[in-house]
Amino acid sequence: MDKKSPIEITLTERDDAVTITQWVYQTLRNAVMYGQILPGRALTIRELAGILDVSPMPVREALRQLAAENALEIQGNRRVMVPKMTAMKFNELCEARIAIESHASARALPYIDTVQLNHLRELDSLIDQAQEQGDHEQISILNQNFHRALYSANPHQVTLPLIESLWLQLGPFMRLATSKLEEHYLIDRHNEAMAAIEKKDAFALQLAITADIREGIAFAGTPELLQSFIEHSGQ
Amino acid sequence: MDKKSPIEITLTERDDAVTITQWVYQTLRNAVMYGQILPGRALTIRELAGILDVSPMPVREALRQLAAENALEIQGNRRVMVPKMTAMKFNELCEARIAIESHASARALPYIDTVQLNHLRELDSLIDQAQEQGDHEQISILNQNFHRALYSANPHQVTLPLIESLWLQLGPFMRLATSKLEEHYLIDRHNEAMAAIEKKDAFALQLAITADIREGIAFAGTPELLQSFIEHSGQ
DNA sequence: TTGCTACTTTTGTGATCACAATCAACCACC
DNA sequence: GGTGGTTGATTGTGATCACAAAAGTAGCAA
Known part of the structure; x- marks a missing residue:
């Protein structure tokens, strides 16, 4: 067996x-x-x-x-x-995430009221705590919750299932990546996102989300990590 | 039964x-x-x-x-x-289409060679023929094929399944809409798209795709049609 | 007529079975 | 020793069955 x-x-x-x-x-x-x-x-x-x-x-x-x-x-x-990963496919998935999630964030912005804002603040502070404790497992989960909560503010949301599909495809390789960039993830883009939300500044929010995604996976884009993806994918 | x-x-x-x-x-x-x-x-x-x-x-x-x-x-x-449709949801689906498909078109552009360009030209001329004959059924299908062929030029394509999901959700209502805008669909945005492809102008291509999507569904956004959606959805 | 209750029917779920296609090991043959 | 064909085991597919939950229906009471 x-x-x-x-x-x-x-x-x-x-x-x-x-x-x-x-x-x-x-x-x-x-x-x-x-x-x-x-x-x-x-x-x-x-x-x-x-x-x-x-x-x-x-x-x-x-x-x-x-x-x-x-x-x-x-x-x-x-x-x-489980589909094998390639460097190019990984890149496509990341760019797709940026395109769709920045769109979803802008579409959710008008619907965010004080209740949801507080919820986001709560998640943000939890992420800060996890970051202090160096719990990357928790950071990853809370980060997803933050994004999900943001997009879900839109009551007519239609893109979340698509986004979850992308997360699922990136999932195994994201974890491989985040485990190695522990010390790199310094700037908390969520604070920028929160500020943009409070100002109802859609463009700034899109920039913050884009930066958050790009930085979270930037170090996964290095040649050696991409190579390790392919090796792992090659069974 | x-x-x-x-x-x-x-x-x-x-x-x-x-x-x-x-x-x-x-x-x-x-x-x-x-x-x-x-x-x-x-x-x-x-x-x-x-x-x-x-x-x-x-x-x-x-x-x-x-x-x-x-x-x-x-x-x-x-x-x-089958999920019921609302005006807001319809709008969200359309905007999601624009965001994802314009992104997918730009991502496919670098990969389009003469073979695929000829295939797109062929589809384009077929659409013109169908348009002369007023065969809206065929126009709808060929239009999908055109978009699919364009995005599929990217060999590392990851967004097509997501796009197909959006098409599927809009499907029944798109048909309801296109049947009523027969005489409105005058400008052929595909020609603009073809021109942008030949010039390798990503931004122009995105504009053409956006316009094509938006015009194809613009008349479905009129209050009376949206109302009819809801009525049909109400069983 | 209206509201509730008990009964009947229908329905989704999940287990088991039969079958054809596929895969893997094996052996004969070049 | 390497190669191609053959046999046995494994697998996905699809049908059928049993069961509990849900929906629908009838009957009764107010």
């Missing part, structure tokens, strides 16, 4: 209020996002079903859903795997 | 080389895109399976896949339906 590289998936408690398919979906999604599944590693339904201790059926549905979100790739031989 | 409004889905020949799930997926996707399924209409797996004359299993998978692409909406009571 473990002829190929073994898969270590962190299992969470299964809530009975949630369908098995949803639980499997979330579990696999996290495994992809946290880079627990090597890109290029072929996944089989029955193997995952065995690991997660469920029947193959929920796994099938979860895999198909993740494939539809571009988190997984269905090869012609109808095998499923 | 037909207590609710009946569903008329155009059935295509099923190719044996293709899995049933894929066929069901394409069939349902077209049905959504062409507005054959009324927004708000609750869909049941068994009903669709009966219409398509397949077992419930492929329908389940196809529905889940379409839901992951935001073509369908899974309600809390785990019922599935």
Whole structure:
């Protein structure tokens, strides 16, 4: 069963209020996002079903859903795997993030009221705390929450699912990157974003978001890290 | 069985080389895109399976896949339906199209060689022909092909799936709109786009794409049409 | 007529099974 | 020893079944 590289998936408690398919979906999604599944590693339904201790059926549905979100790739031989990364693709994903997220931030700005502003402030201070403690795991999660909260202020939001798809595709490689830039992430662009929000300055907000994204992944764009992406992707 | 409004889905020949799930997926996707399924209409797996004359299993998978692409909406009571449209949401979708597609066009520009340029020219002339014949069905399809061909020139393309998701969400309402603006769609922005491509002028290309999208849906933004969207959506 | 309750039906979920396509190991043959 | 074909195991696909939750319906009471 473990002829190929073994898969270590962190299992969470299964809530009975949630369908098995949803639980499997979330579990696999996290495994992809946290880079627990090597890109290029072929996944089989029955193997995952065995690991997660469920029947193959929920796994099938979860895999198909993740494939539809571009988190997984269905090869012609109808095998499923985490897509391999290339330097160019990584760059395209980052630029796409910037284009869509800066747009989403500007579109959300008019809807931000004091309640949401306070929520953002709260997240911002939590990020500062995590930064002091050097908890990069937490920083990454809180940073996502910050962005999500910002875009979600728009009640007619339609781009968030697209953005989440991009996050999912970048996920495993972002983590690889952020673990190495610990000391580089100095400037807190969120403060700039907060200031722009308070001034209702859409352009400044877009600049802050763009800078935040670009700096968060800039060091992942160095040749040696990009090379390591490809090596990891090559299985 | 037909207590609710009946569903008329155009059935295509099923190719044996293709899995049933894929066929069901394409069939349902077209049905959504062409507005054959009324927004708000609750869909049941068994009903669709009966219409398509397949077992419930492929329908389940196809529905889940379409839901992951935001073509369908899974309600809390785990019922599935085509999402209802609102004026604000329609506007958000259009602006998202402009943001992403203009970005995608600029990103594709450097990769367009003479072969792809000729392909685009061919599509452009086909659109002109269809326009002379007043075949709006064909115009709509060819227009999509034109955009898709343009963005796909980028070999590291990552935004096309996101764009297709937006098209899918706008699909049924776009058709409602384009049927009414027959005489309005006069200026062929594709010629401008072609000129920008030949000059390798990214900014001009973005402007042309933006104008093409905005004009194609501008008349759908009139209050009365938006009202009709909501009425149709209200089932 | 209106509101609630109990019952019946329908529906989504998930497990199991059958089958054809695919993959992997193996062996014969050049 | 390397190569091509063959057999056995594995896999995805799709059908069928069982079950609990949800929706719909009928009946009764106010």
